Amino acid sequence: MVPTISQERSTWRFGSVEVLALLLVALVALRNPLATLVSDPRLQTWTTVFVSVMVQAVPFLIFGVVLSAVIAVFVPRSFWAKALPRHPALAVPAAGLAGVVLPGCECGSVPIAGSLIRRGVTPAAALAFLLAAPAVNPIVLTATAVAFPGNPEMVAARAVASLIVAIAMGWLWLRLGRSEWIRLPHRSGLDDASRARAFWASCRHDVMHAGGFLVIGAAAAATINVVVPESWLQTLAAHPVLSVAALATLAVLLSICSEADAFVAASLSQFSLTSRLVFLVVGPMVDLKLIAMQTGVFGRRFAARFAPATFVTAVLVGVGVGTVIW
Template sequence: MSDQKYAERRGGLTDVVRLVVRAVVYISLGGFALVTITTVAGTLGPMLALDLCTPPVAAWWTVFTAVVVQGVPFLLLGALVSAAISVFVPERVFTRLLPRSPALAVPVAGAAGVVLPGCECASVPVAGSLMRRGVVPAAALAFLLSAPAINPVVLVATSLAFPGQPLMVVARLVASLVTAVAMGWLWARFGRKERLRLPEAPTAGTGTSRAGSFVAGLQHDFLHAGGFLVVGSAAAATFDIAVPRSLLDVFTASAWVSVLLLALLAVVLCVCSEADAFVAASLSGFGPIAQLTFMVVGPMVDLKLFALQAGTFGRTFAIRFSSATWVVAVASSVLVGWWVL
């Protein structure tokens, strides 16, 4: 082996070692910061709010903290995957895996959502990275919607939340996948490029190594999306405190009204997709189709996800895409629920 090739391989190995070390350091620091924030905010926050303000303020702080803490680990996971895709995965990989036709690429990308064990916070930066790597937006958007809804963690959590009801798991899988594929096809047919702002790749400077590019991408995606996660979480906490539970019980008498109500609650409560099945199961006063609607709509349309989409792809896109997704998700839930449940 020539000295030049040996030096190249050694340099490549050094970059990998540096990358692993930096990733471990960032994950460790992130985990330590998360534990610290959780302890301080969850323990001292409500106590301080009670001393300075009122019990509703303390309740708001508790809900806000819970939503943020649920989303941060998966947002970090999404940022890691996004940075890895941008730096280490060649564009030719996606062109080989996905069919050239958007009509065929959409269902393939939707089914591929099963491989990412994360929530909706993770799917947005990953979808943005896929678009930067040449994946057609329709396929990337189908992946964005399906990944937090049909991955194994979510399906197992659903089976635990609804013991002895395997059809609820099947209904959630089918309805979520149908919604994701339908939205991908709708965007391929009616979507306009000018309404979708493609995310820019983070710059790490000229001559930066792959390890440096990975760290720069991780910092960019995590910090950029984290701000919108906080905004969405604050909106969810405000609704949770402002609307009394007694008012919600009034709408359980009508099956159709209860479906629409839980579809709206899924938007504003911003429950992580790994935990929303337990929330749905606790809403025992509602019928199974309404509970299914809550679980299908939540991972695809909620306030924090809207904020993340608006920050990544533009506000015009987020308004139109989220509205259409909500309608398709509700329709899919009702049809699949009527057929399966």
């Protein structure tokens, strides 16, 4: 028996998602009063960075959660069998190229990738989409062009390097990945519910799993911004190898949204273009908030293997593409 609209309304209650939403709204609205209460400049910096990461990420997280729920509830499984090549090795580059047409950031791609796997898409293809979408979509590439007006080749370098990493990681998963490494959280009751209830339940589920870990990642990024001295970066910039390692690590620690990271990279003018390209390739694929969110959506065993492998691949490909272009 399908529940009526009145029955659905009667079961609604003020839950954890509503509490999280109110806390985020209050945090943004009271940012300035909270900052004045904190006299220590380091604590003020921490608060500013934390709120900035959350403000950047939450809209795209919501977009990803809603799109994930649409995929889980309204898109039939047969659609993916027709949309992607049947052979997994061909489905990986097809899924990577699909990221070109979907504006969004890494915070939204994580729940979308989880939903794709639930709908029967091979994990290798879903992971290729997860890595490609935040780095090669039109919004990110346009922002990169604006941030580097004197170096238009940075746009092509970022797109090519990011797409290579995404496809390479998808194929690597086909070769070495194991299904038991991915443990998607159980969603109870969606199959027997109406579409409206299933859609809302899916949104609530993904917001709590991805959003909770996003808060942890944002707090970690804010802490790193306060702890790491800027003088260290100036010293490292003088060494070609160390500069690449420094910006790759910095991309992980800062956890900047892919729509904004190009402007940060452009401001690091003391570093070479190749090291800044590595920063742009690594950031949307491996950072603190992403590792935390992937842990919440796919499980710890997955994140512990996938994040380090992606980091190494992104650095090597970024250096290779940068060496060829510059």
